[in-house]
Amino acid sequence: MLLKKLYVCKKGVTLIEVMISITLFSIIMISLTTYFLGIINNCNSQMEILKMKQNVRFALNQIDKILRECNQQEIIYYDNMKKFELKNNKDDTVFVDLSGIQQNKFNTILYFNKDKRQLRINKKGEHNVLIDYIKDISIKEIIDNKLIEIEVFSDKIDYSVKMRLNLSER
Numbered sequence: 001m002l003l004k005k006l007y008v009c010k011k012g013v014t015l016i017e018v019m020i021s022i023t024l025f026s027i028i029m030i031s032l033t034t035y036f037l038g039i040i041n042n043c044n045s046q047m048e049i050l051k052m053k054q055n056v057r058f059a060l061n062q063i064d065k066i067l068r069e070c071n072q073q074e075i076i077y078y079d080n081m082k083k084f085e086l087k088n089n090k091d092d093t094v095f096v097d098l099s100g101i102q103q104n105k106f107n108t109i110l111y112f113n114k115d116k117r118q119l120r121i122n123k124k125g126e127h128n129v130l131i132d133y134i135k136d137i138s139i140k141e142i143i144d145n146k147l148i149e150i151e152v153f154s155d156k157i158d159y160s161v162k163m164r165l166n167l168s169e170r
Helices: 002-007 015-069
Strands: 076-078 083-087 093-100 108-113 118-121 128-132 134-143 147-154 160-166
Touching (some): 015 093, 015 118, 015 128, 015 134, 015 160, 118 134
Parallel strands (some): 093 108
Antiparallel strands (some): 076 083, 083 093, 108 118, 118 128, 134 147
């Protein structure tokens, strides 16, 4: 009788109950993990798109900043070469070359390298990369040497930013 009481104890859980609870817990955890990984991947892709848009906007702002830093009365735009001729604060002639053709001239302070898809700055001869992933830079002369429109295109996403510059009031 004593042995019968020891083997018929119903206070614990059976192996089948443990297996069912582990299986249900695993299914819930896998579905939650998949859901949260999807949210994280979506967030990362949105952050990458935002970064590309900010890079394009920053490139356009840097072009505008360089043009404003120079002597504002002497800005000449050459339409056939997509190049600006400027006078810096030391009264030296400098260029902003947005044609995409790589020209490593010492007096070019800002240039667009279309092969590497980079906007580079060359203030002290070091050719530093300013922005990556720039597909193209389009310049339209609306009024000869007075009003131009600059548009910067992103490389990885379908996005562009444009700005108009009034050269006569600078």
